[in-house]
Amino acid sequence: MKYIIFTIGLLITACNLKEKKEQNSQIDQRPNIVFIMSDDHAYQAISAYNDKLIQTPNIDRIAKEGILFTNATVTNSICAPSRAVILTGKHSHLNGKIDNLSDFDTTNVTFPQLFKQAGYQTAMFGKLHFGNNPKGFDEFKILPGQGDYYNPKFITAKGDTIIQGYVTDIITDLTLDWMEKRRDTSKPFLLMYLHKAPHRNWLPAEKYYKAYTKKTFPLPATLFDDYKTRGASAKTAEMNILKHMYLAYDDKLSLETIKELNIDYTGLHNYPINRMNQEQRASWDAVYGPINEDFKERYSSMNDSMLMVWKYQRYMQDYLGTIASVDDNVGRLLNYLDDNKLSENTMVVYTSDQGFYLGEHGWFDKRFMYDESFKTPLLIKWPNKITPGTTENEMVQNLDFAQTFLDVAGIKAPEDMQGKSLVPLLTGHNEVWDRDALYYHYYEYPAEHAVKRHYGIATKNYKLIHFYYDVDEWELYDRLIDPQELNNVYNDPKYTTVVKEMKEKLKELRKKYKDSDALDNHYIKLYNEQKQEGTKISNREPPSTENIEHS
Template identity: 35%
Template sequence: MKNLTLTTDLLILALFLFSACGNQTALAPAKGEDTARPNIIFIMSDDHTTQAVGAYGSRLASLNPTPNIDALAADGALFSHVFCTNSICTPSRGNIMTGQYSQTNGILTLDDTLPPARQYLPMEMSKLGYQTAMIGKWHLKAEPAAYDYYHVLESQGKYFNPEFRASDAGTWPDNFVKYEGHSTDIVTDVTLDWLKTKRKKDQPFFLMHHYKAPHDDFEFAPRYADYLENTHIPEPANLYDQNQPDFGSEATRGVNDDLRNRIGTSVSDRHPYRSYTEQYGITKTPRDSATSAAYQEYLKRYLRCVKGVDDNLGRLFDYLKAEGLWENTVIIYTGDQGFMLGEHDYMDKRWMYDESMRMPFIMHYPAGIKAGTKSELLINNTDFGPTMLSLAGGETPDYMQGRSFAEYLDGSEPDDWRKSTYYRYWMHLTHHDVPANFGLRTKDFKLIFYYAQPYKEKLIGTGSMWWKEDSYPITATPVAWEFYDLKKDPSENVNRYDDPAYADVIASLKDDLREMREELKETDENYPRFQQVIEANWDK
């Protein structure tokens, strides 16, 4: 590792000197800059899914929603197999901050807190001599005190006229700073101010720059009101049930579809208490016409928020180039998870289906990444911290469960890299009516087990916050398995769990899943109620 770091440092220095000679105006470092090690900027948007990043070539790519992000990918590396271990805001951020899975770091649900003593990533960066800053959406409740500087949105954060808590504005939790304007613009303004006035030029920096957008309910800046207004947004075929008759299981549809209207909030009017058809007041007939109209409104609002993020990143990137920081800064762009954009008639995230589980992940680093690199390395968000620490010249601490992929930024894949990644969603039927589940995703297959039990027994019998009445209490729902052949069925429309042709594959994946749960300390030792259900249904 030490020899690798030395070689990398020399390469960085050589390439920097070469680029500086060729473009002294845009790329020359400011006087007194420390260029021996790269700066690192970790950019994360909330709920920005791969389907809405042009570089990933999805059905939305023709709309050109992200030209600045796409250019970043073209000049760097695009990773196509990056997944979260729990598709929901707080646990995903906990994984990134700790390099640990949820039962190890204690961040299982939206209700959990990451105290300063476990804010490992900025702590380790500080040990390596980096100036650290956290700006934007934090969503981990406790003060981000492990950072040298923070300026974070209050709780979830408001889109308009947001409040922040700032390390230079008093004592937590009363250190409020209020702004007028749109949060995406303001987060960028705060970051630019930190780079201009608070950054120490004789020290490398580690900056986490996090947007609220494009989180539900997609309140875009007024200047984007006409964006895509007269454009038809391409629809996923499986938005409509008739196009996916073999999708799901009794866990997600019930026996003879008796829970199809109960499980998973929807774009159509399928879900009785939360759908975009109802939310946007769409009354068109027939039903598919109303669903299509709701989808169009949903996507336009969402993509207007995405456009705001991309435009603001253009501002940030222009500043980095003008100040000579572009060549010696590792820039990472990602979302905190994926997001369902109408696939399977679902909204939000939480699901283990790829649109929800997959994270966009783009890295730009001229000194260390060849332009146009594509990687299929199977990565999850516990790996982000170890990788950034490695790029900063450090090593992965023993307490982190993730693994650095800094040695494989050329698109290569070592033989000893993981062959599958683990997923776990805990918040059974909370907010968006997704059953509790866990499973494995390999490059070719996906195995999902819905154990479908409430996380806390005291929740049994109480209604979700989105329900208008308690007609549907939070109770256990049917337990079932789902299995998808991702090569033949990348949209996950056909559950092949009962197909005898896959019996050996499924048995092998079950063995791997059990072994991985033990290795990662995800065995539910503190939840005997779950263990009983799991063991009773493992071989069914």
């Protein structure tokens, strides 16, 4: 009798194993991809890169379990164009999204569309920044434009909705709700998890503004940069913390405080908490009210240097406070993947749409090809493929993301994509990586922050930048001797040969990536037409890149 029971038990077990094997054979085993991107998250504000400002244990965990890129950069350091480059795998001059003002040409093929066509389930939650109906997604809930930190509106395929709470928590709630309730477990997934934070105007969650407004942060060495070796481009940019950061919108002084102190508030942005409900506002005022009172007492004795330092500390308190919430929520998602046994077959990427100035050169914002805005954080984990704890110094760009993801998923990349798959670097095959220079091009001028149009080339040793449009200025930096990029050596006789070689490399890269003076003039013409017409730049096609003279 025992033998019969034992035999029946074996048969049942065998049947269950067979059924499970058949079920597994029906499940698509291609890797999942989770793409996490924050907005304006400086690499200096991730403790895996720099532990002097903030601790980010959850973001750091991605590097500890995977790879940390120390030489990752963008092709155009401004929000919407950077996102267009990531989605299309093409430089701005070819995908047409050259600045935040122009429309995105929806005839572009994006990598999520290719994933969806190839059988992946796709979802996007958070900040896209352009377009209300992103292609290639089974489900999306995105912020309109910049979105709001408190009680934000979201755009969905079924209409707009307002969700009460703090935006970083909400984006994660939406993401985990999709993972838990609507993810098709028979398919691999592509998930784009996109944070608004830490974009300006830096409104932290209650937990963190209570903590971070009590902190004091070290001053950057170049906070009082005088730009003496550089031309008009650096000197005329409107992103200086002292001169161009708003006391109300950015530093959170109330309009009543500003009026009481008789400070000129011409063109001043209003106090940025209009979406808070009564309870949220009361908690906010309990912390920022005393900050206002303290400023009133100190203002009359402040000189410009003291005011600069005060504004820098206010900036860091709020900026870093928003990042603390991002780190918490990245931890929530990583824990979900672990708890649901998804981590082993999932690539997780953390990056930003560009770098950001945290007081270096006296600045906030981005746009320049100087390192703080040119470089971007990039951390990737991919179990059993990436050796944990790897640090990589090869030059990579956001231009490479689309082709990397397609390669990981075994999907053929379109021939007009211009990046390179990072898979060789991820899997330790650095010997096949042959990139020795990066190309950059910024277009949005004249516009907010007044950073002049420029393009340039960077190698590991040097960086050459050409500012154009209403100026004709060149800058060369020795990146090994002068990592803070304080000394423009373009006219230094010792660098004559370097200038010649870098200009030749720049010419070759512009030809390789199909950029040219003809395209520069085309986009300048469109921009001027826009200014005259008072309308947005349309989706007019750039001129053909064939049979034109490249510079």
